[in-house]
Structures are given as structure tokens and as C-alpha cells.
Amino acid sequence: MITAVAHNAMKVTDMQKSLDFYCNTLGLKKAFEISDDAGNPWIVYLKICDGAFIELFYDGVKDREKAYDSSYIGYHHFCITVGDIKPLAASLCQQGIIPSTDLTPGRDLNIGMWIHDPDGNAVEIVQYAPESPQMKSNKAIYPLGGKGYTGIGHTAFVTDDMDKALDFYCNKLGFQRIYDMPDEAGNPWLIYLRVKDGTFLELFYDGTKQLHLSDSSAGFMHMCLECDDVYKTVEELRSRGVEIDVEPSQGKDKNYQAWIHDPNGNKIELMTIDPDSPQATA
Numbered sequence: 386m387i388t389a390v391a392h393n394a395m396k397v398t399d400m401q402k403s404l405d406f407y408c409n410t411l412g413l414k415k416a417f418e419i420s421d422d423a424g425n426p427w428i429v430y431l432k433i434c435d436g437a438f439i440e441l442f443y444d445g446v447k448d449r450e451k452a453y454d455s456s457y458i459g460y461h462h463f464c465i466t467v468g469d470i471k472p473l474a475a476s477l478c479q480q481g482i483i484p485s486t487d488l489t490p491g492r493d494l495n496i497g498m499w500i501h502d503p504d505g506n507a508v509e510i511v512q513y514a515p516e517s518p519q520m521k522s523n524k525a526i527y528p529l530g531g532k533g534y535t536g537i538g539h540t541a542f543v544t545d546d547m548d549k550a551l552d553f554y555c556n557k558l559g560f561q562r563i564y565d566m567p568d569e570a571g572n573p574w575l576i577y578l579r580v581k582d583g584t585f586l587e588l589f590y591d592g593t594k595q596l597h598l599s600d601s602s603a604g605f606m607h608m609c610l611e612c613d614d615v616y617k618t619v620e621e622l623r624s625r626g627v628e629i630d631v632e633p634s635q636g637k638d639k640n641y642q643a644w645i646h647d648p649n650g651n652k653i654e655l656m657t658i659d660p661d662s663p664q665a666t667a
């Protein structure tokens with residue numbers, strides 16, 4: 386039903402600074418822009434690789450601190466995968482973004498690094514290891530290695546009710562639970578859900594604090610999940626008891642989209658990509 390994470394969307398406080406970071410520092414490509422109904426600048430689309438984007442919305446208001454604090458319920462970070470992390474690490478080190486190119490594998494065996502964008506959004510960058518639980522969950526051959534960015538590795542949410550979150554993402558949306566990672570003391574910490582080969586959802590336990598955000602708050606806005614037929618997906622989700630916030634319709638970018646939310650109120654866009662859309666032609 387769900388085939389991919391199509392994009393993650395964020396509001397930014399200073400578009401030029403964010404573009405400088407994501408394009409010049411990280412090397413993502415600006416793909417296209419969408420204006421609002423009045424013709425004003427609205428969204429800038431950055432391409433990670435074919436079929437995977439970041440949406441940057443203008444005019445975010447800075448009303449939260451960096452996203453590293455995992456006691457807050459809701460969005461925590463997103464992860465981009467890269468075929469070979471060494472040249473990227475060397476470039477980021479040279480630019481003074483990371484202190485050293487010494488990257489050690491994490492407990493899941495993947496090699497990663499953490500940085501943050503100009504608004505303080507945490508960005509994880511990962512090179513998958515063949516023996517990692519993520520790669521072992523693949524249904525097909527995953528093209529490990531190679532040049533450049535390879536996809537959205539995951540989006541991470543903190544929840545205060547793991548059972549409810551798992552019911553929503555596994556029983557309703559159909560994601561597969563592949564891996565439970567305890568913390569260093571052996572306590573429940575993180576659950577990995579597979580969306581497709583190479584793309585996952587991270588769910589962290591024990592959110593305790595609620596952020597009070599508005600529609601103009603800088604930072605995470607929504608995660609977009611791609612589906613083959615959004616009308617069928619919406620009917621299926623409705624039959625499973627999911628509340629539909631916005632019924633499917635064709636958007637300004639020609640794609641068909643609908644909106645739902647998870648039990649913690651994280652906004653989720655469902656999208657069927659039209660072959661003539663800017664996302665498909667980018």
C-alpha cells in the first residue's frame with residue numbers, strides 16, 4: 386500500500402541560509418519551486434535522489450530549540466543515506482561542520498554522522514553496512530556503495546505510547562517491525578519499522594514533553610508517504626479505522642494527495658505521484 390517516503394517537509398526561517406546548507410554544504414540539488422495561489426514563493430524542492438526529496442517552506446518562525454532533545458513527543462530527526470560516507474565526511478570536516486573524519490560504526494553496524502541545519506534540525510547521514518539489521522530486512526538487492534546520496538534512510542519520531550504508535554504504523558499503514566534496539570542499559574529505546582528496502586521509520590520510547598507548535602513553527606512540518614493509488618489507500622485506511630484529515634484531491638504539483646495523522650499528531654501526507662509532476666520529471 387505504502388511504497389516509499391516521498392519527502393520530509395520543514396519550515397525554514399531563512400531560505401537562503403537553508404539552501405546554502407543543504408545545497409552548498411551537503412551537496413543536494415535544488416530541483417524546482419512551487420508558488421502559492423497568489424504567486425508568492427512557497428516551497429523549494431531539494432532532490433536527494435530519484436523519488437526522494439526534502440520540501441523547504443518559507444517563513445518559518447523560530448519557536449523551538451534544536452531537535453536533539455528526545456524527551457519531546459513528535460518529530461526528532463531524519464536521515465539521508467549515502468553510498469560512500471568518506472568523501473562527504475572529508476568535505477564536511479574541511480568545512481568545519483564535523484570535527485574529525487574518524488567515523489566509527491554504530492550498534493547497528495552502520496557508519497553515520499550527525500549534523501544540524503541552520504534552524505537546528507538534526508540531520509543524520511548514514512552509509513549502510515551489509516550486515517546491519519536494516520540491510521538484512523531487504524526484500525531485494527539493495528545497491529550498496531556507489532556515489533552520492535541514495536535515499537531517505539529514515540524519519541524518527543518520539544512517542545509517549547509505543548503500543549498505539551505500533552498499532553498505527555504496523556497494523557494500519559502496514560510497516561514491518563524489523564528490529565528493536567535497547568539502550569546501553571538494556572532498556573527499550575528504539576524500534577525500527579521497514580517502509581521499503583533502505584527506508585525506515587524510527588520510533589523512540591518515552592516522550593514526556595509536548596511541544597506547542599503552530600502552522601508557522603520552523604522545523605518539521607510533515608512526512609509524505611508515497612502510494613500507488615491514494616484513493617484506494619485512503620479507503621483501506623478508513624476501513625481500518627484511520628481518521629482521514631483531508632480527502633484525496635489533485636494538488637498544485639499535479640500529484641494526488643490526502644492527509645492523515647499518527648497517534649501523536651504528526652502530520653502525514655499520502656501521495657500518488659503523477660508522471661507529469663515536477664517530482665517525476667526531476
Ligand SMILES: [Fe+2]
Nearest residue numbers: 464509541587
Ligand atoms: Fe536515526
Ligand SMILES: [Fe+2]
Nearest residue numbers: 394440609654
Ligand atoms: Fe509535502
